[in-house]
Amino acid sequence: MTSKRNGTATLADVAAAAGVSKSTASRAFSRPELIRPENVDRIRRIAAELGYTADPRARALSTGRTANIAVIVPDIANPFFPPLVRAVESGAERAELAVFLGDTDESASRERVLVDRLEKQVDGFVLASPRLPDAQIRELAERVPTVLINRDIPGVHRVLVDAATGVREAVELLTALGHRAIAYLAGPPESWADQQRRAAVVQAASHAGLALSVLELGRPSYEAGRECVGSMIATGATAAIAFDDVIAHGVLAGFATLGREVPADFSVIGCDDVLAATTFPALTTISGGSAASGAAALDTLLALIDGEHPEQRTAIAGHLVHRASVSAVRQHAR
Amino acid sequence: MTSKRNGTATLADVAAAAGVSKSTASRAFSRPELIRPENVDRIRRIAAELGYTADPRARALSTGRTANIAVIVPDIANPFFPPLVRAVESGAERAELAVFLGDTDESASRERVLVDRLEKQVDGFVLASPRLPDAQIRELAERVPTVLINRDIPGVHRVLVDAATGVREAVELLTALGHRAIAYLAGPPESWADQQRRAAVVQAASHAGLALSVLELGRPSYEAGRECVGSMIATGATAAIAFDDVIAHGVLAGFATLGREVPADFSVIGCDDVLAATTFPALTTISGGSAASGAAALDTLLALIDGEHPEQRTAIAGHLVHRASVSAVRQHAR
DNA sequence: AACAATAGTGCAACCGGTTGCAAGCGCAAG
DNA sequence: CTTGCGCTTGCAACCGGTTGCACTATTGTT
Numbered sequence: 001m002t003s004k005r006n007g008t009a010t011l012a013d014v015a016a017a018a019g020v021s022k023s024t025a026s027r028a029f030s031r032p033e034l035i036r037p038e039n040v041d042r043i044r045r046i047a048a049e050l051g052y053t054a055d056p057r058a059r060a061l062s063t064g065r066t067a068n069i070a071v072i073v074p075d076i077a078n079p080f081f082p083p084l085v086r087a088v089e090s091g092a093e094r095a096e097l098a099v100f101l102g103d104t105d106e107s108a109s110r111e112r113v114l115v116d117r118l119e120k121q122v123d124g125f126v127l128a129s130p131r132l133p134d135a136q137i138r139e140l141a142e143r144v145p146t147v148l149i150n151r152d153i154p155g156v157h158r159v160l161v162d163a164a165t166g167v168r169e170a171v172e173l174l175t176a177l178g179h180r181a182i183a184y185l186a187g188p189p190e191s192w193a194d195q196q197r198r199a200a201v202v203q204a205a206s207h208a209g210l211a212l213s214v215l216e217l218g219r220p221s222y223e224a225g226r227e228c229v230g231s232m233i234a235t236g237a238t239a240a241i242a243f244d245d246v247i248a249h250g251v252l253a254g255f256a257t258l259g260r261e262v263p264a265d266f267s268v269i270g271c272d273d274v275l276a277a278t279t280f281p282a283l284t285t286i287s288g289g290s291a292a293s294g295a296a297a298l299d300t301l302l303a304l305i306d307g308e309h310p311e312q313r314t315a316i317a318g319h320l321v322h323r324a325s326v327s328a329v330r331q332h333a334r
Numbered sequence: 335m336t337s338k339r340n341g342t343a344t345l346a347d348v349a350a351a352a353g354v355s356k357s358t359a360s361r362a363f364s365r366p367e368l369i370r371p372e373n374v375d376r377i378r379r380i381a382a383e384l385g386y387t388a389d390p391r392a393r394a395l396s397t398g399r400t401a402n403i404a405v406i407v408p409d410i411a412n413p414f415f416p417p418l419v420r421a422v423e424s425g426a427e428r429a430e431l432a433v434f435l436g437d438t439d440e441s442a443s444r445e446r447v448l449v450d451r452l453e454k455q456v457d458g459f460v461l462a463s464p465r466l467p468d469a470q471i472r473e474l475a476e477r478v479p480t481v482l483i484n485r486d487i488p489g490v491h492r493v494l495v496d497a498a499t500g501v502r503e504a505v506e507l508l509t510a511l512g513h514r515a516i517a518y519l520a521g522p523p524e525s526w527a528d529q530q531r532r533a534a535v536v537q538a539a540s541h542a543g544l545a546l547s548v549l550e551l552g553r554p555s556y557e558a559g560r561e562c563v564g565s566m567i568a569t570g571a572t573a574a575i576a577f578d579d580v581i582a583h584g585v586l587a588g589f590a591t592l593g594r595e596v597p598a599d600f601s602v603i604g605c606d607d608v609l610a611a612t613t614f615p616a617l618t619t620i621s622g623g624s625a626a627s628g629a630a631a632l633d634t635l636l637a638l639i640d641g642e643h644p645e646q647r648t649a650i651a652g653h654l655v656h657r658a659s660v661s662a663v664r665q666h667a668r
Numbered sequence: 669a670a671c672a673a674t675a676g677t678g679c680a681a682c683c684g685g686t687t688g689c690a691a692g693c694g695c696a697a698g
Numbered sequence: 699c700t701t702g703c704g705c706t707t708g709c710a711a712c713c714g715g716t717t718g719c720a721c722t723a724t725t726g727t728t
Contacts, residue, residue, distance in 0.1 A: 008454075008477075010683090010684060010685085011684060011685060011686095012684075012685090020707075020708085021707070021708045021709080022684090022685080022686090022708090023686080023687075023707075023708060023709080023710095024706080024707055024708075026684095026685065026686060026687085027686090027687090027706095027707090030686075030687095031687095034705085034706075034707090035706070035707080036705085036706060036707090039706085039707095053450065053453075053454065054684085054685070055395075055454045055683090055684055055685065056451075056454055056455050056685095057391045057394045057395050057400070057454065057455055057683090057684080057685090058395055058683070058684035058685035058686090058713090059684080059685055059686075060391045060685090060713090061389075061391050061392055061395060061683090061684080061685070061686090061712090061713045061714065061715090062684085062685055062686040062687080062712070062713050063685085063686065063687095063713085064713080066391070068434075068455075075420075076410075076416045076419055076420050076423070077416045077417055077420050079413075079416075081416075082410045082411045082413075082415075082416050083411055085410055085435070085437075086409075086410050086411050086437055089410070089435070089436075089437040090437070090439070093444065093447075093448075096451075098434055098436075098448075098451050098452055098455070099434065099435060099436075100402075100432055100433065100434055100435070101419070101423070101433060101434070101435035102423075102432075102433075103419075103420055103423040103424070105424070110427065113427075114427075114432075116387065117390075117430075117432050118432055119387075120342075120387065120389045120390055120391065121390050121391055121402075121432070121455075143342075222610075222611070222612045246612075249612060250612075252614065253612075253613075253614040256614045256615075257614075276556075277556070278556045278580075278583060278584075278587070280586065280587045280590045280591075280614065281590075344713090344714055344715085345714060345715060345716095346714075346715090354677075354678085355677070355678045355679080356678090356714090356715080356716090357677075357678060357679080357680095357716080357717075358676085358677060358678075360715065360716060360717085361676095361677090361716090361717090364716075364717095365717095368675085368676070368677090369676070369677080370675080370676060370677090373676085373677095388714085388715070389713090389714055389715065390715095391713090391714080391715090392683090392713070392714035392715035392716090393714080393715055393716075394683090394715090395682090395683045395684065395685090395713090395714080395715070395716090396682070396683045396714085396715055396716045396717080397683085397715085397716065397717095398683080
């Protein structure tokens with residue numbers, strides 16, 4: 001016999017104390033217009049005195065609504081996700097929903113387990129950059145309201161940040177500043193975000209007539225960014241667009257280690273705007289991601305839960321935030 | 335009539351399909367040793383075919399155990415918390431618990447609301463840097479297994495990172511490197527962590543015979559760190575220990591802006607080790623915080639849930655991680 | 669062969685709410 | 699003085715599991 005949960009008052013206790021039936025007590029909260037006003041007051045007062053709070057589990061069992069949602073992320077320690085989670089969290093707070101957080105550690109199988117464990121106790125899912133196969137996500141979305149972030153599966157509700165706009169702005173800026181050869185520091189090719197960004201860079205560069213080198217970095221990390229600087233310089237590029245801010249931050253460090261100056265010697269542009277101005281020099285980056293997509297996903301999910309039919313595909317336009325890591329190409333460069 | 339939740343199979347369905355009673359079906363999962371082995375197999379197979387999964391709500395209702403826990407943080411976007419949450423998350427995964435995340439936005443009242451909403455659907459709480467008054471936390475801990483992080487309330491289970499050790503190491507290092515005057519860049523005085531760190535620095539500095547200036551920065555932020563550099567230099571200090579890595583990171587940027595070099599011109603030490611090596615120069619810092627305290631808190635909580643009586647107070651010894659932002663004081667300095 | 673012990677199963681109550689339906693009530697209309 | 703209707707309220711079933719207890723075979727013991 002472990003410590004039993006201290007006996008909080010139940011609805012039956014309240015009903016007994018008020019001399020009414022459970023149904024009446026229940027309705028004093030859920031449908032007060034059906035109950036004689038003076039009784040509503042009395043029941044509520046007694047409930048308060050007893051410290052009664054409805055048990056969400058029991059309520060969920062009969063109503064089918066849990067008042068919970070879940071947000072699943074690949075890695076909460078990746079700076080892209082905390083603002084996203086925070087946005088979901090604050091929207092959920094307004095809707096009086098509690099939120100489960102699942103961290104899949106970038107693993108599809110753990111994601112599967114989490115989703116299964118949570119499915120019965122939530123009214124909906126926000127899946128951020130899910131790693132599950134399309135088919136499984138489709139099935140899930142059929143059973144439970146589900147909104148994807150950064151994953152484009154037709155037929156499933158999703159919010160996507162539109163890389164094209166921001167990338168175009170970035171390339172235009174670089175072109176205007178005299179750069180003629182740039183590099184794209186690619187992220188994980190299986191990620192939808194990288195596919196989009198890569199394609200956008202390729203297209204924009206070719207449109208602007210810029211030479212483009214793509215460097216495959218694999219898992220996006222600070223180290224990967226720092227270590228690619230040498231080979232990046234070797235391509236002859238004078239500016240780089242990185243898959244994300246973390247890589248870009250690493251690149252900054254790489255240059256500093258080499259004693260080269262950004263932006264004087266080289267221009268760097270990140271993506272996601274999650275490091276804000278906390279790099280040195282402050283990072284020019286393509287914003288429009290994290291918090292906004294969390295908020296948008298939550299709005300869609302709430303609508304879905306309410307049985308509405310929100311837009312299936314929400315695009316968030318990323319745009320360039322110009323800070324200090326970009327400047328005109330040096331005259332004597334190249 | 336909103337979209338009713340798609341009819342997943344219930345235990346009754348399984349029982350019917352297997353031609354046994356609900357009890358037998360139930361026990362085929364929870365107490366298989368009571369059921370004839372061949373029936374266990376058959377029931378489980380049929381359940382699998384029907385895609386049956388037990389409803390955690392219903393189970394919770396009768397067993398009293400929810401298999402959920404909650405972790406409440408003041409601000410998930412503060413880099414101290416994601417690793418902590420991640421550690422809790424991964425421990426919970428092992429114990430097959432799902433985790434609620436609450437973000438209080440640094441507000442005691444939102445914390446109150448969250449705790450109330452969650453209390454009935456979790457087996458325990460991890461409260462990280464809670465803002466609630468002692469009395470309320472005590473009451474909660476009496477009703478529900480609860481573990482605090484970075485909050486020292488006697489009688490309540492808690493894990494605290496012991497600043498003293500790491501701070502002492504830091505001060506010893508600085509002393510050995512020839513520094514004679516240092517600064518402490520203080521965090522929010524109402525935070526337990528700042529109180530500890532401040533006291534430890536004061537004591538260690540006096541013990542080592544170092545001159546110490548304390549600069550009040552209020553809310554710990556990158557900007558605050560960057561902007562205090564001027565007045566910090568004015569104190570005559572040649573090294574600083576910051577309340578946290580975020581401030582220290584700002585200080586690094588402040589020096590870079592001034593064209594001064596760290597560590598050649600000035601040594602900087604952070605706290606928490608949440609920025610890892612992602613600053614330039616890589617930040618020397620007092621580690622032992624985030625992930626470790628999350629893991630320790632979870633262990634304590636699990637024990638508590640199992641009805642054991644774990645140590646009430648767990649101290650995590652912070653220790654100095656020596657990276658690149660500290661060096662010997664320049665001969666001509668001062 | 670009679671009897672006890674044991675393994676396997678089912679009945680029904682219970683966890684704490686919600687809700688359809690019907691019953692009791694007062695009051696106005698006929 | 700009925701009849702009818704609307705307002706309140708209670709009964710009881712239900713949501714989907716778990717579990718104490720009783721019951722029936724089986725097997726083992728003298």
